Amino acid sequence: MTDADPVRLYRTVRLIRRFEERAVELVHGGQIVGGIHPYLGQEGIAAGVCAALGADDVLAGTHRGHGHVLARGADPARMLAELCGRVTGLNAGRGGSMHAADLSIGVLGANAIVGASGAIITGAVWAHRRRGRDTVGVSFFGDGAVNEGMLLEAFNLAALWRVPVLFVCENNGYATTMPVAGAVAGSIAGRAAAFDLPAVQVDGQDPETVRVAASAAVDRMRAGGGPELIEARTYRFDAHHTFEHAVRLDDYRPPDEVTRGRARDPVRIQGERLTDADRAAVDAEVEATLDAAVRFALNSPEPDPADALTYLYASGLTARTGGG
Amino acid sequence: MPRLSYRRALTRALADELTRDEAVFVLGEDVQVGASLVTTGLAKRFGTERVRDTPLSEQAFTSFATGAALAGLRPVIEFQIPSLLFLVFEQIVNHAHKFPLMTGGQCSVPVTYLVPGSGSRTGWAGQHSDHPYSLFAHVGVVTVVPATPADAYGLLVTAIRHDDPVVVFAPAGAMDLRDDVDDLAPVPLGRGRIHRFGDDVTVVAIGHLVHDALAVAEEVADQVSVEVFDPRTLYPFDIDGLTESVARTGRLVVLDDANRSCGMAAEIIASVVERVPLLAPPRRVTRPDGAVLPFAPALDRAVQPGRDQLATAIHLTMKDSS
Ligand SMILES: Cc1ncc(C[n+]2csc(CCOP(=O)(O)OP(=O)(O)O)c2C)c(N)n1
Numbered sequence: 001m002t003d004a005d006p007v008r009l010y011r012t013v014r015l016i017r018r019f020e021e022r023a024v025e026l027v028h029g030g031q032i033v034g035g036i037h038p039y040l041g042q043e044g045i046a047a048g049v050c051a052a053l054g055a056d057d058v059l060a061g062t063h064r065g066h067g068h069v070l071a072r073g074a075d076p077a078r079m080l081a082e083l084c085g086r087v088t089g090l091n092a093g094r095g096g097s098m099h100a101a102d103l104s105i106g107v108l109g110a111n112a113i114v115g116a117s118g119a120i121i122t123g124a125v126w127a128h129r130r131r132g133r134d135t136v137g138v139s140f141f142g143d144g145a146v147n148e149g150m151l152l153e154a155f156n157l158a159a160l161w162r163v164p165v166l167f168v169c170e171n172n173g174y175a176t177t178m179p180v181a182g183a184v185a186g187s188i189a190g191r192a193a194a195f196d197l198p199a200v201q202v203d204g205q206d207p208e209t210v211r212v213a214a215s216a217a218v219d220r221m222r223a224g225g226g227p228e229l230i231e232a233r234t235y236r237f238d239a240h241h242t243f244e245h246a247v248r249l250d251d252y253r254p255p256d257e258v259t260r261g262r263a264r265d266p267v268r269i270q271g272e273r274l275t276d277a278d279r280a281a282v283d284a285e286v287e288a289t290l291d292a293a294v295r296f297a298l299n300s301p302e303p304d305p306a307d308a309l310t311y312l313y314a315s316g317l318t319a320r321t322g323g324g
Numbered sequence: 325m326p327r328l329s330y331r332r333a334l335t336r337a338l339a340d341e342l343t344r345d346e347a348v349f350v351l352g353e354d355v356q357v358g359a360s361l362v363t364t365g366l367a368k369r370f371g372t373e374r375v376r377d378t379p380l381s382e383q384a385f386t387s388f389a390t391g392a393a394l395a396g397l398r399p400v401i402e403f404q405i406p407s408l409l410f411l412v413f414e415q416i417v418n419h420a421h422k423f424p425l426m427t428g429g430q431c432s433v434p435v436t437y438l439v440p441g442s443g444s445r446t447g448w449a450g451q452h453s454d455h456p457y458s459l460f461a462h463v464g465v466v467t468v469v470p471a472t473p474a475d476a477y478g479l480l481v482t483a484i485r486h487d488d489p490v491v492v493f494a495p496a497g498a499m500d501l502r503d504d505v506d507d508l509a510p511v512p513l514g515r516g517r518i519h520r521f522g523d524d525v526t527v528v529a530i531g532h533l534v535h536d537a538l539a540v541a542e543e544v545a546d547q548v549s550v551e552v553f554d555p556r557t558l559y560p561f562d563i564d565g566l567t568e569s570v571a572r573t574g575r576l577v578v579l580d581d582a583n584r585s586c587g588m589a590a591e592i593i594a595s596v597v598e599r600v601p602l603l604a605p606p607r608r609v610t611r612p613d614g615a616v617l618p619f620a621p622a623l624d625r626a627v628q629p630g631r632d633q634l635a636t637a638i639h640l641t642m643k644d645s646s
């Protein structure tokens with residue numbers, strides 16, 4: 001099931017990297033309103049984990065969620081159109097960066113509430129399995145989320161009911177400006193141990209290492225095992241959110257730490273496993289894909305304000321308007 | 325006259341109260357760096373013991389504040405986004421709010437919950453754009469929504485000194501307003517303010533919408549004389565002040581940036597019509613029922629109550645009574 005092809009893994013990290021760099025440009029250009037939480041530096045985690053998944057599997061992400069959606073195979077053009085608020089976007093322009101979702105490929109959505117996705121994915125996996133599928137799930141979250149009660153409650157439910165969810169903690173060292181040491185009593189892996197979840201720590205900057213760890217966990221879960229946790233150590237290369245590009249917050253990350261963090265680049269690490277020719281071919285193909293994606297997004301129509309509440313109720317209930 | 329921004333007014337209020345009363349302390353996410361740009365500089369000035377960064381554990385730190393208040397301190401919690409109030413609704417409503425009665429008057433819970441940037445921030449989409457003040461008014465927690473820098477200062481100061489829990493909504497649409505402010509002073513709870521006198525219709529506007537109401541009042545001034553009433557506190561509501569205004573104008577329109585059903589506008593209208601006969605049916609301009617703010621900017625705007633809708637409501641109210 002696992003996709004061990006190093007070229008495809010490189011393509012995924014490269015795609016996410018360049019997608020995010022393009023998206024940051026579009027934020028600065030005003031085409032993406034509200035800004036984004038760039039996934040830059042963390043590409044290897046989404047890429048490595050998603051390479052371990054099969055077609056029936058589901059995942060849910062975070063506010064820093066573009067990488068998860070792309071690694072799962074969503075169309076970059078429709079993803080970018082979503083960020084630009086266009087009707088052709090994955091969510092018809094209704095969700096934006098923090099809510100991008102593609103249910104058709106098992107992406108239950110990025111989520112703007114820290115710690116919220118773990119319980120949602122646990123319920124989804126449980127239901128799929130009751131209906132006879134071999135589904136496993138992935139819940140991505142940051143180091144900040146391990147202090148949210150609802151995530152720990154999800155650990156408990158998943159463990160208690162043996163729901164095969166791979167909890168993937170992307171430990172980039174900070175929750176906005178709060179360092180892990182200032183926020184986490186005990187350890188992240190220790191949170192898992194308390195619920196008897198097997199836990200491993202891996203180098204999140206190496207996409208292949210992440211893939212191997214995720215594949216092993218997925219294999220165990222498919223063989224009847226319960227939930228597990230992977231703590232992937234990583235580093236966020238850019239701002240917490242692009243608002244920091246406009247408003248400088250105090251140096252909460254020491255400059256030498258940033259330099260060291262950025263030196264371990266998942267795109268370079270995976271790229272070095274390819275021949276120069278293969279790498280160049282992937283880079284060119286990704287660039288062409290993204291050129292087309294940007295054109296598609298910016299040429300797509302914006303939604304009609306008259307349809308602002310379309311999709312509000314799945315039942316078709318219509319809401320009274322605000323009046324006047 | 326010194327010019328003061330709404331945001332800086334909040335900073336000043338926090339600094340003044342931290343200075344005045346040792347019992348006051350601030351806690352929240354990224355408050356030391358000041359990610360919301362409200363608590364900027366406070367950690368340096370007052371120390372990290374009194375300006376405390378928390379882990380992302382909203383439910384725990386909200387009730388931690390309740391405990392600290394029971395032990396005699398005056399916590400101010402800053403929430404980065406309005407929807408965090410949904411997460412801690414239990415802690416505020418079922419604990420902080422209920423302790424005085426449940427203990428037979430043995431205690432008070434003077435906690436301030438400050439939400440800088442409530443409502444839409446444009447582009448922050450469904451889970452970050454709510455304006456849930458009516459929920460707190462419904463359960464009876466003191467709720468304020470200042471519209472101006474002076475009121476932001478005065479109401480935050482009063483909230484911190486108040487012996488019961490107070491939720492302070494600082495709308496995103498008001499955060500960057502600047503005003504000439506002479507002297508900063510506490511503003512009493514439960515006292516509205518008439519920003520503009522008029523004869524034909526009273527427009528009640530909440531928070532940042534006060535400024536939209538004033539603009540519309542100017543626009544229509546040659547046809548209709550509009551009075552603009554800013555309640556400032558939503559609970560307890562200055563019903564006497566509003567009744568006095570509507571008794572003069574005879575007409576009422578409410579502008580409220582929150583969902584229509586069971587919203588503040590409904591409560592305000594009901595409270596007025598219980599007391600004053602009107603010349604025309606009252607009207608409200610709100611977000612739609614059940615509104616979730618869509619991401620695309622044009623849709624986000626379409627769901628929020630706007631100036632055109634208000635102008636229409638004013639004209640219809642005049643027509644209904646002619
Ligand atoms: C429940 C909740 N609390 C606070 C926030 C505001 N917020 C958004 S992202 C963030 C930091 C999250 O840190 P972490 O989980 O480590 O993820 P990272 O941003 O580092 O990827 C905060 C505090 C939120 N969206 N949801």
Ligand SMILES: [Mg+2]
Binds near residue numbers: 143172
């Ligand atoms: Mg983090």
